[in-house]
Amino acid sequence: MKMKKTDIGIVVFMYLVCAYFYSQTVNFRADSQTYPKFTIILLFGLTTLYLLQMLVAAKKHGVESGVAEVFKDFQPKQFLFCLIGAILYVVLMHFFGFYISTVIFMAAVLLYLRVPILHSAIAIVAIIALVYFAFGKFLGVKLPIGTVIKMLR
Amino acid sequence: MLETLGLMGAGFINALTPINLLMMAAGVALGIIIGCMPGLSAAMGVALMLPLTFTMKAETGLIVLGAIYCGAIFGGSISAILIHTPGTPASAATAIEGYQMTLQGKAGKALFTACYSSFWGGLLSCISLYFFAPLLAQLTLKFRSAEYFWLSIFGLTIIAGVAGKSIVKGLISGALGLLLSTIGLDPVTGAKRVMFGQAYFAEGINTTCALIGLFSMSQVFILAEKKITQRAQATKFTDKMSLTRDERKLIRPTILRSWVIGNIIGLLPGAGAAIACFLGYNTSKSFSKHKEMFGKGSIEGVAGSEAANNAVTGGSLIPTLTLGIPGESVTAVLMGGLVIQGLAPGPELFGKYAAMTYTFFAGFVLVQFFMLGIGLLGCRGFAQISRLSDAILIPCVTVLCCVGSYAIHKNILDIVVMMTFGVLGYFMRKLDLNTAAVVLALILGPIGEKGLRNALKSSGGDPAILFSTVVSWVLIALCIVGILSPIFMGKLEKKAEKEAVSGTAEDIEKLTEEDSV
Numbered sequence: 001m002k003m004k005k006t007d008i009g010i011v012v013f014m015y016l017v018c019a020y021f022y023s024q025t026v027n028f029r030a031d032s033q034t035y036p037k038f039t040i041i042l043l044f045g046l047t048t049l050y051l052l053q054m055l056v057a058a059k060k061h062g063v064e065s066g067v068a069e070v071f072k073d074f075q076p077k078q079f080l081f082c083l084i085g086a087i088l089y090v091v092l093m094h095f096f097g098f099y100i101s102t103v104i105f106m107a108a109v110l111l112y113l114r115v116p117i118l119h120s121a122i123a124i125v126a127i128i129a130l131v132y133f134a135f136g137k138f139l140g141v142k143l144p145i146g147t148v149i150k151m152l153r
Numbered sequence: 154m155l156e157t158l159g160l161m162g163a164g165f166i167n168a169l170t171p172i173n174l175l176m177m178a179a180g181v182a183l184g185i186i187i188g189c190m191p192g193l194s195a196a197m198g199v200a201l202m203l204p205l206t207f208t209m210k211a212e213t214g215l216i217v218l219g220a221i222y223c224g225a226i227f228g229g230s231i232s233a234i235l236i237h238t239p240g241t242p243a244s245a246a247t248a249i250e251g252y253q254m255t256l257q258g259k260a261g262k263a264l265f266t267a268c269y270s271s272f273w274g275g276l277l278s279c280i281s282l283y284f285f286a287p288l289l290a291q292l293t294l295k296f297r298s299a300e301y302f303w304l305s306i307f308g309l310t311i312i313a314g315v316a317g318k319s320i321v322k323g324l325i326s327g328a329l330g331l332l333l334s335t336i337g338l339d340p341v342t343g344a345k346r347v348m349f350g351q352a353y354f355a356e357g358i359n360t361t362c363a364l365i366g367l368f369s370m371s372q373v374f375i376l377a378e379k380k381i382t383q384r385a386q387a388t389k390f391t392d393k394m395s396l397t398r399d400e401r402k403l404i405r406p407t408i409l410r411s412w413v414i415g416n417i418i419g420l421l422p423g424a425g426a427a428i429a430c431f432l433g434y435n436t437s438k439s440f441s442k443h444k445e446m447f448g449k450g451s452i453e454g455v456a457g458s459e460a461a462n463n464a465v466t467g468g469s470l471i472p473t474l475t476l477g478i479p480g481e482s483v484t485a486v487l488m489g490g491l492v493i494q495g496l497a498p499g500p501e502l503f504g505k506y507a508a509m510t511y512t513f514f515a516g517f518v519l520v521q522f523f524m525l526g527i528g529l530l531g532c533r534g535f536a537q538i539s540r541l542s543d544a545i546l547i548p549c550v551t552v553l554c555c556v557g558s559y560a561i562h563k564n565i566l567d568i569v570v571m572m573t574f575g576v577l578g579y580f581m582r583k584l585d586l587n588t589a590a591v592v593l594a595l596i597l598g599p600i601g602e603k604g605l606r607n608a609l610k611s612s613g614g615d616p617a618i619l620f621s622t623v624v625s626w627v628l629i630a631l632c633i634v635g636i637l638s639p640i641f642m643g644k645l646e647k648k649a650e651k652e653a654v655s656g657t658a659e660d661i662e663k664l665t666e667e668d669s670v
Contacts, residue, residue: 006584007584009584010322010325010584010586014325014329017329017332018332021332021335021347024346024347025346025347028339028344028345028346029339029342029344031341031342031606032339032341032342032344032346034605034606034609035335035602035605035606036332036335036346036347038605039328039331039332039334039335039598040332042328042331043325043328043329043331043332046321046324046325046328047325049321050319050321050322050325053319053321070583070584071378071583073378073379073380074378074379075377075378075379075380078377078378078380078381079374079377079378081377082373082374082377082547082551083374083377083576086370086373086551086572086575087572089551089555090555090565090568090569090572093555093565093568094565098556098559102552105548105551105552106548106549106552109547109548109551110544110545110548113381113544113547114381114544115542115544115545119545123545123548123549126549127548127549127552127553131552131553131556134205135205135556135560138205139204139205139207139208139560140208141556141559141560141563142563143556143559144559144565
């Protein structure tokens with residue numbers, strides 16, 4: 001099997017995680033360092049082993065990008081819209097509360113994904129009702145009201 | 154013996170309360186819906202529903218999760234039979250014969266066979282759960298700190314090899330999870346460790362948020378990256394959903410064989426329902442007196458596959474509840490549910506918490522009856538639900554992930570953690586890293602840490618204590634087996650798949666593609 005360039009990302013990420021945790025661990029109390037150091041060494045060792053496997057594969061079979069395989073049929077605009085939408089949804093929830101932000105988020109995503117308006121409306125009402133009864137009434141969870149709404153009250 | 158029988162009886166009485174029965178029905182229905190939708194998995198469904206079980210009694214919460222698990226494994230067969238797209242990989246083999254039966258106008262018969270076999274597979278697997286789980290739990294009484302450390306490592310070596318192409322990548326995932334489990338206050342001394350300057354992280358990473366992010370939110374991103382396409386129309390069927398006496402007699406030995414296969418596969422590390430369905434299917438083909446019917450719509454093939462994948466459920470719960478080492482993703486999530494309820498796998502479940510455990514077992518038995526009833530009555534409706542577009546699922550699941558995470562501590566930071574793990578889970582899945590290993594490491598990490606540090610403390614820092622008992626050496630040997638088992642399991646799965654798909658190259662390609670989904 002050829003070495004995939006995309007796997008370099010894994011190695012770099014894991015080394016960065018190890019470096020960050022090590023930099024933090026050296027500041028702990030001596031007896032609190034044992035286990036974190038053990039896990040850092042474990043992750044570092046396994047990542048190095050994987051790096052060696054990659055190098056052997058590169059030498060034996062060559063190198064390939066791997067991007068085409070990992071991101072086959074990838075729809076960048078759609079993905080980014082959903083990802084950013086989900087992040088903005090959490091931000092909106094903080095300011096405007098659960099119900100308003102949910103309606104805005106769901107309507108925006110459903111509209112973008114070209115779901116017919118009637119289906120979208122049914123989906124929004126169904127989810128709001130489900131959350132209201134299952135979480136609000138059954139579990140008694142007080143859903144976020146939102147800082148802006150709190151101020152307006 | 155009498156005491157155990159008494160506990161079993163009391164378990165049934167406790168499980169038969171209206172709330173438990175209601176939750177079983179709801180859990181099974183929800184599980185079937187999740188299972189029959191290609192793109193959603195049993196693990197994702199169980200993770201998403203975890204927060205709903207917080208305020209429930211421990212036994213009721215576990216019954217709900219068990220019901221979703223069983224329902225989802227069966228649910229995958231509905232879309233496999235009607236639209237030739239397995240809802241979960243556990244039903245991949247069912248699609249071969251089931252869809253052929255649908256093409257012949259026998260969809261009702263195929264669905265009945267799937268439901269009936271799933272019921273028997275699941276029900277019979279409860280027998281092993283009742284008898285083997287307490288025995289295995291007794292073993293853990295011999296464990297001390299060093300053994301608990303090795304047990305946590307063994308659990309990780311098992312899960313790290315599941316469902317991945319590279320064992321090292323699986324182990325890296327487990328090691329990353331172990332490292333993340335060190336976030337928060339030191340569990341022994343209470344000293345501050347990595348907390349990113351936030352008091353919120355004092356108790357470490359919230360396992361439920363991590364579970365929802367890694368299994369459910371990451372799935373949303375997986376759905377969002379693909380072009381949204383219309384699902385195939387589910388075949389409307391008019392034939393009667395029943396089997397004749399002769400047909401039932403025909404599939405009886407197949408169900409029994411598949412029960413044994415499914416149970417053993419459930420117990421084995423690194424195996425799961427996806428392997429069991431192919432092995433069950435192949436065995437039914439080998440023993441069949443009507444081999445010519447295979448590939449042309451054999452009810453024995455459907456029965457073999459479905460009884461085996463549902464027999465895995467009871468079997469896989471045995472190592473999960475007794476040793477705390479789930480063999481696959483769904484049971485790893487289920488174990489998360491157990492830990493969240495403040496319970497730990499092991500002998501305590503069969504001693505101090507025996508009443509709760511036997512109520513859960515009884516509930517698991519009753520869930521099979523609900524699966525039969527709801528599965529048979531609701532097949533037509535579930536078939537339509539399986540066509541629900543990804544475009545609708547994406548925002549709906551996102552909202553449920555956020556609400557589920559928030560419900561735990563009513564803290565918006567929980568949603569941020571869930572979303573972070575969602576993104577991490579997405580990239581991990583794209584790069585063939587193992588999300589289940591991270592979750593398990595988050596659960597097992599603190600157990601392993603306490604074991605390691607207490608063992609070293611008792612020996613004055615001498616690491617030789619970790620290798621001082623026979624049990625430790627057995628566990629070390631099992632760790633090595635755990636690391637190597639994926640190689641064997643991978644070969645077994647490939648062999649079973651090749652033998653099962655005796656059709657065209659196109660068929661193989663389609664099933665492989667569906668499996669990856």
